[in-house]
Amino acid sequence: MFTTALSAAPRSRQRMFSSLPVALMLAAVLSLSCGMLRAEDCFNEAGAYQGVNPSVLRAVAWFESKGDPTAINRNSNGSIDVGQLQINSVHFGDLARQGIPHRALTDPCVNVYVAAWLLKQKMVKYGNTWRAIGAYHSESPKARDAYARNIQKILVSWGELQPAQ
Numbered sequence: 408m409f410t411t412a413l414s415a416a417p418r419s420r421q422r423m424f425s426s427l428p429v430a431l432m433l434a435a436v437l438s439l440s441c442g443m444l445r446a447e448d449c450f451n452e453a454g455a456y457q458g459v460n461p462s463v464l465r466a467v468a469w470f471e472s473k474g475d476p477t478a479i480n481r482n483s484n485g486s487i488d489v490g491q492l493q494i495n496s497v498h499f500g501d502l503a504r505q506g507i508p509h510r511a512l513t514d515p516c517v518n519v520y521v522a523a524w525l526l527k528q529k530m531v532k533y534g535n536t537w538r539a540i541g542a543y544h545s546e547s548p549k550a551r552d553a554y555a556r557n558i559q560k561i562l563v564s565w566g567e568l569q570p571a572q
Contacts, residue, residue, distance in 0.1 A: 449516040453523035459530065463540060464523055466561040468492050470554075476515040490518035498525065 450468075454461030465474075471493035472478035480488045486496045489512040499509045502521065511517045526543050533539035541555030562568035 449519040453516075453520045456520070457523040457527040459523050459526045462562060462565070462567045463558065464492070464519060464526070466558045466565070466567075467522065467526075467540075467543060468519070469561055470557055476518060477513060479513075489513060491515060492518050492522035494518060494521050494525070 450461040450464050453459075454464055468474045468491045471488070472491045474491050476491045478488070478491060478493065480493065482488065482495075488495050489509060494512050496509065498521070502509065502512075507517070507521070512521060522543075526539070529539040529542040530536075533542060537555040537559065538551065540558050541551035541553075544554035545551045559568065559571075563570050
């Protein structure tokens, strides 16, 4: 399946992001008040922190919103998706319990870190597989597999992945 390409996060950031709630709040503080993290750095650092491929995170952001950090979509089931990686409102309760308000998801770095955390949860469940990538969007097999194929196509078009034989 898809191998994880990681770059080591700087030691100071590794300590900073030793727990999810602290990680996300500090990411929000850093990116909102200091402007220290560029969007590209967020993908690399969130990927390294969670052990997920940053190229997959970028492809998800491209598929979900074309990378628009202000994207908000209302779904037919009444839920909403927020930010460039379209974090669904079904996760708002869990995030709130961790001290992450849903409005923080419009911050590009917070959104990437939350998405990396969610994707990692799917990888724990399904392994480092296309099934895990598809499950980021849906647990339903048909929707899951279609989503994974869309992410795969993006990665192939970017030259990040060889076409399937």
